[in-house]
Structures are given as structure tokens and as C-alpha cells.
Amino acid sequence: MQNAWNVTADGVRLAVRLTPKADRDAIGGIIAGDGGHMQKVRVRAAPEDGKANDALLRLLAEALALPRRCFDLAQGASSRRKLVDIAGDPPAILSALEHLKVPRS
Known part of the structure; x- marks a missing residue:
């Protein structure tokens, strides 16, 4: 299975396909x-006034057990395709991301 992330100098960049107005987070x-x-x-x-983007970053922070301040929307503020920068120790972040992996959907 392929990964949706790349290691950067400051942490990890995660590619996301966001669906707003869903029935659940x-x-x-x-x-x-x-x-x-x-x-x-x-x-x-x-997807209005940045609400969906903020919800995305809060959900990722909770799922990865990292502070919200570690997450920054690098690209895609008004698009479903987004790039999220996660600041921190890359091996620790990658370990947390591996736990999110589920079969393709």
C-alpha cells in the first residue's frame, strides 16, 4: 500500500482528500x-469560513495524539485536495500515521 505522506525538514507533509458536510468525522x-x-x-x-479546514486539523491532531499547533494547512484552503504540514519528529509522526492506515476505500 502506498503512503499519503512525505518526510520534510520540519516533520511530515500529509496529502488529504477532504469531504466536508459528512455524516460524521x-x-x-x-x-x-x-x-x-x-x-x-x-x-x-x-466548507465555509475555514470551518471544514479547522475541523480537519483538529481531527488529525486528536487522531495522532499531537497538539493542534503542530498542524498547518500548507495548500488547498478552498479545495478538497489539501496538503497538511505536521511539525515534529518525523519517526514519531510516521509511527502515528501508520496506525491510521486501513485498506483502500
Whole structure:
């Protein structure tokens, strides 16, 4: 299975395919997209005034057991395809991300 992330100088960059206005907040599997592999994420928040983006970052922070301040939306503020920078120790972040992996959906 391919990964949806790359190690950077400051941590890890995660590619995300976000679905706002979902029935529940959830992190799904790795999916293949036009730009490569992405982590599938759904949030209940609507895509208005940055609410869905904030919900995405809070959900990732909770799932990876990292402080919210470690997460930054690097690209895709108004797109379903997003790049999220996660600041910190890459091996620790990668270990947490490995636990999120589920079969492709």
C-alpha cells in the first residue's frame, strides 16, 4: 500500500482528500488520486469560513495524539485536495500515521 505522506525538514507533509458536510468525522483509508495517494478524511463541518479546514486539523491532531499547533494547512484552503504540514519528529509522526492506515476505500 502506498503512503499519503512525505518526510520534510520540519516533520511530515500529509496529502488529504477532504469531504466536508459528512455524516460524521472520520479518517478513512489511503486513496489514489490524480495527484498521487491521499488520506481520505470526512468532517461534519461545512466548507465555509475555514470551518471544514479547522475541523480537519483538529481531527488529525486528536487522531495522532499531537497538539493542534503542530498542524498547518500548507495548500488547498478552498479545495478538497489539501496538503497538511505536521511539525515534529518525523519517526514519531510516521509511527502515528501508520496506525491510521486501513485498506483502500
